[in-house]
Amino acid sequence: xxxxxxxxxxxxxxxxxxxxxxxxxxxxxxxxxxxxxxxxxxxxxxxxxxxxxxxxxxxxxxxxxxxxxxxxxxxxxxxxxxxxxxxxxxxxxxxxxxxxxxxxxxxxxxxxxxxxxxxxxx
Amino acid sequence: xxxxxxxxxxxxxxxxxxxxxxxxxxxxxxxxxxxxxxxxxxxxxxxxxxxxxxxxxxxxxxxxxxxxxxxxxxxxxxxxxxxxxxxxxxxxxxxxxxxxxxxxxxxxxxxxxxxxxxxxxxxxxxxxxxxxxxxxxxxxxxxxxxxxxxxxxxxxxxxxxxxxxxxxxxxxxxxxxxxxxxxxxxxxxxxxxxxxxxxxxxxxxxxxxxxxxxxxxxxxxxxxxxxxxxxxxxxxxxxxxxxxxxxxxxxxxxxxxxxxxxxxxxxxxxxxxxxxxxxxxxxxxxxxxxxxxxxxxxxxxxxxxxxxxxxxxxxxxxxxxxxxxxxxxxxxxxxxxxxxxxxxxxxxxxxxxxxxxxxxxxxxxxxxxxxxxxxxxxxxxxxxxxxxxxxxxxxxxxxxxxxxxxxxxxxxxxxxxxxxxxxxxxxxxxxxxxxxxxxxxxxx
Numbered sequence: 133x134x135x136x137x138x139x140x141x142x143x144x145x146x147x148x149x150x151x152x153x154x155x156x157x158x159x160x161x162x163x164x165x166x167x168x169x170x171x172x173x174x175x176x177x178x179x180x181x182x183x184x185x186x187x188x189x190x191x192x193x194x195x196x197x198x199x200x201x202x203x204x205x206x207x208x209x210x211x212x213x214x215x216x217x218x219x220x221x222x223x224x225x226x227x228x229x230x231x232x233x234x235x236x237x238x239x240x241x242x243x244x245x246x247x248x249x250x251x252x253x254x
Numbered sequence: 255x256x257x258x259x260x261x262x263x264x265x266x267x268x269x270x271x272x273x274x275x276x277x278x279x280x281x282x283x284x285x286x287x288x289x290x291x292x293x294x295x296x297x298x299x300x301x302x303x304x305x306x307x308x309x310x311x312x313x314x315x316x317x318x319x320x321x322x323x324x325x326x327x328x329x330x331x332x333x334x335x336x337x338x339x340x341x342x343x344x345x346x347x348x349x350x351x352x353x354x355x356x357x358x359x360x361x362x363x364x365x366x367x368x369x370x371x372x373x374x375x376x377x378x379x380x381x382x383x384x385x386x387x388x389x390x391x392x393x394x395x396x397x398x399x400x401x402x403x404x405x406x407x408x409x410x411x412x413x414x415x416x417x418x419x420x421x422x423x424x425x426x427x428x429x430x431x432x433x434x435x436x437x438x439x440x441x442x443x444x445x446x447x448x449x450x451x452x453x454x455x456x457x458x459x460x461x462x463x464x465x466x467x468x469x470x471x472x473x474x475x476x477x478x479x480x481x482x483x484x485x486x487x488x489x490x491x492x493x494x495x496x497x498x499x500x501x502x503x504x505x506x507x508x509x510x511x512x513x514x515x516x517x518x519x520x521x522x523x524x525x526x527x528x529x530x531x532x533x534x535x536x537x538x539x540x541x542x543x544x545x546x547x548x549x550x551x552x553x554x555x556x557x558x559x560x561x562x563x564x565x566x567x568x569x570x571x572x573x574x575x576x577x578x579x580x581x582x583x584x585x586x587x588x589x590x591x592x593x594x595x596x597x598x599x600x601x602x603x604x605x606x607x608x609x610x611x612x613x614x615x616x617x618x619x620x621x622x623x624x625x626x627x628x629x630x631x632x633x634x635x636x637x638x639x640x641x642x643x644x645x646x647x648x649x650x651x652x653x654x655x656x657x658x659x660x661x662x663x664x665x666x667x668x669x670x671x672x673x674x675x676x677x678x679x680x681x682x683x684x685x686x687x688x689x690x691x692x693x694x695x696x697x698x
Contacts, residue, residue, distance in 0.1 A: 143484060146491070242494060
């Protein structure tokens with residue numbers, strides 16, 4: 133069964149690019165354009181992994197992460213933060229809050245991101 | 255019959271004889287008397303002479319005494335004059351001290367920073383108006399009391415805790431202390447000890463505004479970086495996918511162009527990172543979290559990260575370090591790592607294929623020195639002055655390799671100097687360069 137990746141990203145183009153690449157790798161994709169929708173879809177669809185952007189309209193990525201980790205059923209789902217916010221404090225905060233990895237979009241190619249996802253799902 | 259006349263004659267003769275006898279006696283007495291008088295006179299004369307001598311002597315003694323007394327009087331007069339002068343000086347000094355005290359008091363009262371003076375038992379001797387304001391206290395309420403006992407005021411409690419911490423024994427320099435109530439405030443605390451009476455002066459410098467500006471700038475830079483990175487990520491991903499064939503086959507010619515575009519884009523992404531670093535360094539005199547570190551490990555870590563690049567360029571990289579473990583240095587590990595990275599990156603980047611790069615660590619008495627030597631293109635003589643300036647790239651390397659932001663050495667210099675070290679280099683065009691930096695060893 134193909135693994136389901138939920139991508140929470142507000143930039144349409146970036147979302148399309150990453151989705152295209154993921155589909156090529158035989159992943160099932162679900163998309164959310166903001167934090168609220170993201171949380172809703174996590175609860176409803178229980179993805180195998182979440183790609184989470186931090187700067188989102190409405191509630192931000194940290195808030196989404198925090199709410200996820202508070203619910204027992206959702207907490208174990210691995211989260212990779214994919215953001216262009218790259219300050220040391222942000223990375224530390226994200227990892228401390230339970231994200232398994234923090235990737236700066238501008239520093240990774242789609243291929244490298246896929247590798248990270250595959251490694252996380254092993 | 256003796257006649258009356260003859261009787262009278264005999265009587266007269268007798269009387270004459272008596273009288274002559276008397277006369278003789280008188281003469282004798284006169285002579286004796288005369289002798290006695292002479293003797294007496296002689297005695298008297300002698301006595302008089304004696305007395306005269308004695309008087310002369312006595313007079314001489316008296317004269318001497320008088321002279322001595324006069325001298326003493328003179329000395330006394332001198333002493334009195336001197337004492338008067340001393341008293342005048344003392345008076346003058348006292349007046350000046352009063353003035354100084356008033357001046358000092360005026361300075362302390364009007365000082366723009368908060369000042370608090372503690373005696374050796376940590377009793378608050380004095381706190382100035384700014385100090386009252388920063389700590390939200392009243393001088394009358396706290397002067398004369400021991401700092402550690404004033405725990406009811408949270409600001410004082412925090413300050414007391416800071417001052418009694420172990421590391422404070424040597425004195426504090428610009429240690430940050432922040433309060434939330436009654437207003438948000440950040441203070442820099444510096445202590446100075448006054449030896450004679452073992453008092454401590456605590457200086458409180460308000461950096462709330464600086465901190466606010468720092469925070470605002472940090473937020474702005476962060477946001478700006480994010481905004482710039484977003485479109486660049488889109489370009490990067492798209493170009494990558496094109497090159498990987500995800501969007502269809504491409505010709506060799508197309509590949510060539512797209513690759514150049516991709517590299518150009520990478521350079522922009524790198525530039526944003528450097529700009530972020532630069533603003534962080536320029537705003538922070540304060541290094542993030544200096545810890546005692548083995549510098550060998552930092553250098554090794556950086557060298558390891560270049561393994562792939564070295565292999566591809568067939569460069570021989572050597573790491574020379576002394577056999578004995580180096581003394582630890584107190585550094586911001588991430589920043590120093592960045593500095594080492596810049597030096598190695600330059601060395602590898604500007605050394606042609608098959609060249610050689612050597613990193614050496616040396617331990618001096620007061621500092622540790624790292625040298626990075628390469629057999630690269632070197633730096634032209636007329637450009638050596640500008641090597642550490644922002645955005646500088648040598649004319650020779652710009653022609654050779656277009657990547658590179660020109661910020662690496664600028665950042666390295668700032669980092670090393672913030673640690674109290676020095677950076678310098680030697681270079682010869684087409685022969686190679688050696689870049690050095692030092693880090694001070696903290697005496698424990």
